[in-house]
Amino acid sequence: MKEDYLWDKSGNDPEIEKLENALKAFRQKDTTPPVVPAKTSTIEEKRNNPWGFFRLGFASFACFALAIISLGVFQFTQNETQSIAKIDLKKSVIEPVTKKNDYIKQDTISKEIFTEEKQNKPTVVKATFKPTKKKKRKIINRKKVAKKSTHKTAIRKKVKTNLPEQKVEISELTAEEKYAYNQLMKALAITSSKLKIVKDKVQGLDNKPVGKSLR
Amino acid sequence: MKKLINYSFKTLLLSAFMLISMAAVSAQDARLNFDNLKGLEDRARDVVEVNIDGNILKLAKRVLLKVKDKDAKTVGEAIKGLEAIYVRVYRFENANEYNMADVDIIRSQLQNPGWEKLANVRSKKNNQKVDVYTMFSGDVMSGVAVVISEDKSIGLVNVIGPIDIDLLVELGGKLNIPDLDIEIGDDDEDKKRTDNDDN
Numbered sequence: 001m002k003e004d005y006l007w008d009k010s011g012n013d014p015e016i017e018k019l020e021n022a023l024k025a026f027r028q029k030d031t032t033p034p035v036v037p038a039k040t041s042t043i044e045e046k047r048n049n050p051w052g053f054f055r056l057g058f059a060s061f062a063c064f065a066l067a068i069i070s071l072g073v074f075q076f077t078q079n080e081t082q083s084i085a086k087i088d089l090k091k092s093v094i095e096p097v098t099k100k101n102d103y104i105k106q107d108t109i110s111k112e113i114f115t116e117e118k119q120n121k122p123t124v125v126k127a128t129f130k131p132t133k134k135k136k137r138k139i140i141n142r143k144k145v146a147k148k149s150t151h152k153t154a155i156r157k158k159v160k161t162n163l164p165e166q167k168v169e170i171s172e173l174t175a176e177e178k179y180a181y182n183q184l185m186k187a188l189a190i191t192s193s194k195l196k197i198v199k200d201k202v203q204g205l206d207n208k209p210v211g212k213s214l215r
Numbered sequence: 216m217k218k219l220i221n222y223s224f225k226t227l228l229l230s231a232f233m234l235i236s237m238a239a240v241s242a243q244d245a246r247l248n249f250d251n252l253k254g255l256e257d258r259a260r261d262v263v264e265v266n267i268d269g270n271i272l273k274l275a276k277r278v279l280l281k282v283k284d285k286d287a288k289t290v291g292e293a294i295k296g297l298e299a300i301y302v303r304v305y306r307f308e309n310a311n312e313y314n315m316a317d318v319d320i321i322r323s324q325l326q327n328p329g330w331e332k333l334a335n336v337r338s339k340k341n342n343q344k345v346d347v348y349t350m351f352s353g354d355v356m357s358g359v360a361v362v363i364s365e366d367k368s369i370g371l372v373n374v375i376g377p378i379d380i381d382l383l384v385e386l387g388g389k390l391n392i393p394d395l396d397i398e399i400g401d402d403d404e405d406k407k408r409t410d411n412d413d414n
Contacts, residue, residue: 063229188294194363
């Protein structure tokens with residue numbers, strides 16, 4: 001093989017020429033530029049959104065606030081449904097209590113009882129106080145002003161008293177208070193009697209001697 | 216903006232679902248339904264029906280503070296957190312005048328989640344069945360239910376809210392109650408029964 005042909009292509013080297021002809025298709029073509037493919041995929045640049053960081057926070061806060069509001073509304077409506085309407089005792093009608101059927105309903109009250117109470121007119125203990133000198137002057141002045149004024153409705157300022165609450169007898173309660181009190185006591189008495197039955201039963205079982213049945 | 220709306224909508228749906236499930240759970244309150252016992256009123260010899268809740272209970276609590284009674288203050292303390300109390304007592308002339316299935320419907324309500332069995336007593340004497348259940352919301356008692364059925368009587372008590380049971384049992388008999396033959400007769404008949412059984 002002659003080395004000059006490989007160096008500067010001078011002379012003839014049949015073997016090299018044969019190889020060059022075989023690899024002719026892969027020869028570099030400097031003249032034509034590379035072809036750009038028809039479809040290209042572009043990578044979108046991420047925008048720097050200043051509010052993106054707060055997106056999750058805003059959404060979760062809004063949901064949390066909505067949950068609390070709806071819970072509050074639900075609790076409010078539940079309390080409303082549990083409360084019963086005020087009973088108008090004056091309009092209630094009795095069912096006479098007979099020997100055969102002693103039936104007492106919660107929402108009916110004896111007319112007789114109500115009228116008796118009306119006749120008896122329970123006395124209500126009113127708080128009384130002795131006004132001091134200053135207060136006496138105020139009261140006198142007020143009376144003078146009231147006399148002078150020609151208006152029928154005179155506005156009177158309430159005098160504050162710091163008296164302790166006075167306990168009252170059961171007989172001195174109003175009809176509504178007495179009814180509520182009696183109903184509550186009745187319910188608690190029945191409840192306590194039933195619980196006592198349970199307690200006695202349980203204690204009775206506990207107190208039984210163990211070996212009694214083994215004979 | 217669209218993504219924010221979509222994201223918020225999904226979280227809203229999730230929170231709504233959670234709210235509905237919470238509502239369902241809280242709806243299992245301590246209140247029992249006594250509607251199926253209305254038919255017993257006509258057949259019973261004596262009926263006591265007491266429903267105290269809402270304004271009447273508030274008024275009664277205020278009266279307890281006002282009244283000159285030794286035990287009123289103690290009772291007031293025992294029922295401080297009470298929300299409602301429902302009582303039904305039915306007494307029949309003869310044995311087996313009512314259908315036990317009616318009472319079993321009430322007992323089945325106590326099998327719902329939330330109720331815990333406190334006491335369960337069965338006695339063949341007079342076919343007596345006693346059930347006491349409690350319901351707790353965390354550490355706080357939210358309800359008590361007592362169901363007592365015998366041959367000739369049914370007693371149901373449903374207390375909603377915390378109540379001092381031990382104090383209430385102690386005060387039993389001392390409470391100033393209006394004349395009510397039913398409850399007085401109850402104790403006397405029980406005493407007679409126990410005396411006869413002992414003999």
